[in-house]
Amino acid sequence: MSPPICQSTAFEFPNTEEGARRAADIHADEFYGRWGSRNEREFEAIIAALEGAEDAVSTSSGLAAISMVFHALLQPGDHCVAVHNCYSESKILIEELCKQHSVELTMISSEDIENYRNAINPNTKLVYAETPANPTITLVDIQEVSRITKEQSDAIFVVDSTFATPYNQQPLKLGADIVLHSATKYIGGHSDVVAGVCAGNKDLMSKVRKAFSFHGPKLDPFAAWLLCRGVRTLGLRVQKHNENALKIATFLENHPMVNKVYYPFLKSHKQHDIAARQMTGGGGMVCFEVKGGMNSGLSLISNVKLNKMAVSLGGYSSTITHPASMTHNLLPREEREKGGITDGMLRLSVGIEEVEDIQADLENALNQANLVTN
Ligand SMILES: Cc1ncc(COP(=O)(O)O)c(C=O)c1O
Structure with missing residues (x-):
């Protein structure tokens, strides 16, 4: 009923073919510790199911999830639209990442839908929103922003849904491309684990997982085990x-x-x-x-x-x-x-x-x- 915690950082391959197969599979849970263990994969599968996503990637904090999504999806010269009325450290992180990677950033207030219409252009590659926002509980109309994003660009629409939880809101079903959470909060639920998670389609999650495997902000297997226990309630x-x-x-x-x-x-x-x-x-x-x-x-x-x-x-x-x-x-x-x-x-x-x-x-x-x- 309760899965064992897998602390191992290395796994013995039964033969050379299997070693090569796992090395080529970024999802492998028995290759190398930094890529993740079966405990993280179990947690990711639960979140993917709750959000109606094809796949999910877990991280060592909510900010790490935001950071990995930005690293995976943006290149120098791209344009990004984000909201300034969100968790303060998310805002600071987004500003820093865009500055360091020469991404043009337009910060808008999420309150007026016209701000999205005015900010998104054909070079926009990522649109970021948080709803409900921390701390003002300002909301973003996910369906409407998704529609505007798709009409005006081929950008990926990312929603931080931490305050809502997958129980109260499922952004992917409303047109978002990636949903992310600080799992430190309701998903863990017991104030005993710092973690993050994002979910979306296979292609987007593969890109995030690739960035993740190089940067390495992984969850500890025990943290993943605690999250699996917490999320059940x-x-x-x-x-x-x-x-x-x-x-x-x-x-x-x-x-x-x-x-x-x-x-x-x-x-x-x-x-x-x-x-x-x-x-x-x-x-x-x-x-x-x-x-x-x-x-x-x-x-x-x-x-x-x-x-x-x-x-x-x-x-x-x-x-x-x-x-x-x-x-x-x-x-x-x-x-x-x-x-x-x-x-x-x-x-x-x-x-x-x-x-x-x-x-x-x-x-x-x-x-x-x-x-x-x-
Ligand atoms: C809405 C929201 N997103 C992201 C974060 C960052 O999460 P973490 O502290 O797990 O890095 C927080 C933290 O409070 C938050 O409230």
């Missing part, structure tokens, strides 16, 4: 995340100390129609803004107990982050504000605890915090 966990997060978002929306709540399945979300079309659940991520800016945000986050003050997300327990000072602090304030990240904004990863406990902790913190209301 993805559906159950995400159902509970969806249920809890909607209740918490509704509670926050009605709280007098809260200015604004961002959650895709709240009717007040300005892209709720997109969420209703492309997501089957709102996910576990809720972003909200308390009255009074930075001081209020920091004061609130200092007063929570059950909701742990931590930067990661997607685990079984609830965590809360202050993006302006914690996850997006590498960006200057003007950049943050351009991406919709305000000083009083908090990002909550609603866990699978009893929702009454999560709510009581937030209510207590909202009451105790020294919120500046003017």
